Amino acid sequence: NAGVMQNPRHLVRRRGQEARLRCSPMKGHSHVYWYRQLPEEGLKFMVYLQKENIIDESGMPKERFSAEFPKEGPSILRIQQVVRGDSAAYFCASSRTLNVEQYFGPGTRLTVT
């Protein structure tokens, strides 16, 4: 049973470019969460999605960031016009249903030059 998959594992973007991060949840999991981890810090919640719906985006910056979880395919976290401050590790987690364990993927390390 494959775990949560994220790609790419490492992504380098120049300032002003777009970054697309992909997450495939564990088999049988329909709830997806995105978290951001800055160097030497804990993880911060960004957004919670179920298939085709954003449930909670209270941790998402108001501009440049968006997320989706389409009926088919992986969840996508999109960052437009990246800035140096977006450099971080972005982790996706999934759960089978509500109020149960969240399992994390290996993360995408975004570097903005």
Added chain:
Amino acid sequence: QQQVKQSPQSLIVQKGGISIINCAYENTAFDYFPWYQQFPGKGPALLIAIRPDVSEKKEGRFTISFNKSAKQFSLHIMDSQPGDSATYFCAASEQGAQKLVFGQGTRLTINP
């Protein structure tokens, strides 16, 4: 009120000793408290979790102690091994909210 405060920031323990990491919270609506282990360059891995209806949960060498009245919970690692050297995060969530609120992390080093 959403914060979870974790201490210490770093901890060094001798092989075979007990590692203890503490977390405190303010939000009384929190009802789920997991601990995650993270190795450099990897994603957090769920270690053990507890809900407020019990005061202690043990899985192998890992034990969570939970004090609801003090709004504190802690992770104990018995017979600590060099392979336990990692960063540990406590977290909390409230029913219906789903999002995990993480502590700042503790970098644990087990000396051989």
